[in-house]
Amino acid sequence: MSVGKQRGYHHGDLREALVASGRKLLEEKGIRGFTLRECARRAEVSHAAPAHHFASMDDLLAELVRRGFAELNLAMTAEAARIEGEAAARLVGLGVGYMAFAAANPALFQLMFTREANRIDLKEGDEGAAGIRRLQAAVVDELLADASADVRQRMADFAWATMHGFIALVLEGEIGGRDSSRALKARGLAALAAMAETVVRVSRS
Amino acid sequence: MSVGKQRGYHHGDLREALVASGRKLLEEKGIRGFTLRECARRAEVSHAAPAHHFASMDDLLAELVRRGFAELNLAMTAEAARIEGEAAARLVGLGVGYMAFAAANPALFQLMFTREANRIDLKEGDEGAAGIRRLQAAVVDELLADASADVRQRMADFAWATMHGFIALVLEGEIGGRDSSRALKARGLAALAAMAETVVRVSRS
């Protein structure tokens, strides 16, 4: 409903409208510039209306984070599926999907991974980043089928740390601040390649 | 002055007191729970007093970040200096210092590396994380003396990404959430070892 039409007393789908305006606002102003009242304003609704859909501002932020993880999962899965090659190539693919999502949604990504500093608690049933860990662990386990559980865990740590650290530093401008997008991608791929190579080497030892 | 003594109209060293109370408050409440008025309250001063020492709240936060980078630099330097071994061992040492600082100051560390999302701008002369990059680059260059500038840069990226990513994920509870401190350190050292080994391997090819 309501594309271009006048809306009456009821909004129609305020919850989704708040999620959409909230997400845009988060990217525009950063987490500290995020306000519930501005979200409501952009949804053309009174400042108290959101309370009927989200118990608090943190509740809306938690929903954004939840959807962010779902999308991140999708981005990684899609990129890995595009690759027909071996497990090592798929490991790189997961990293590419991870970085692509982060680059497209920098503020949301940073919020997803600084929930502690921002005191954002997910709901009970919400699994957070567990899906991402599972995606990676599956590929690492495939590469290290003969290794001990300990080695497999350590290589999964290492793989996640490398790809997470690289894009986190890029988002802060600490890596490749002046690089072209093209050059930056090359640097990212180089980091992912070094990571995958290390995992593969362990599998052969 | 003033340990246990009554203080008069003037505080004596309000600037340092605000930095101290601010840092504690940041760790206690997280970035979104940080308020200038609470800093002032803890320094036993009126809510408007900080304005004479910091132009704004962000100005105080920027000062905390600035000092954070200085301390991080020190922690890394000290840990690397403790090590008498080869460059590879010192590279691991830098990572140990990095992680130790982050673990001791989680909220500050996360703020230092999410300035973008938090819209914290450093002052003109402030070099931010450049010192950290230099520390790492020096060791990596030593290991890869014969390599091209491109390879050296990519290995520096890789080294920083791995150690940053690992501790960032630990702070979020994504890695080693249930581990003992001892087990967690072992996992961190394993990640650093895998990283250093990769850099060394490149130097031999």
Add this chain to the structure above:
DNA sequence: TTTGGCCTCTTTCCAGCGTCAAGATATGGA
């Protein structure tokens, strides 16, 4: 079709926030 209950949204209010302006007070050099 009418009616009554419920969900959605608005209005109003509160305390706390960052920041500014104006006034009070102490300090230290002339």
Add this chain to the structure above:
DNA sequence: TCCATATCTTGACGCTGGAAAGAGGCCAAA
């Protein structure tokens, strides 16, 4: 000693998140 200046307080403004109370529209049961 005196006064300019730096430091701190008080009070005010508009903003925020949240609670409370009432108005408006929807829908199912009668």
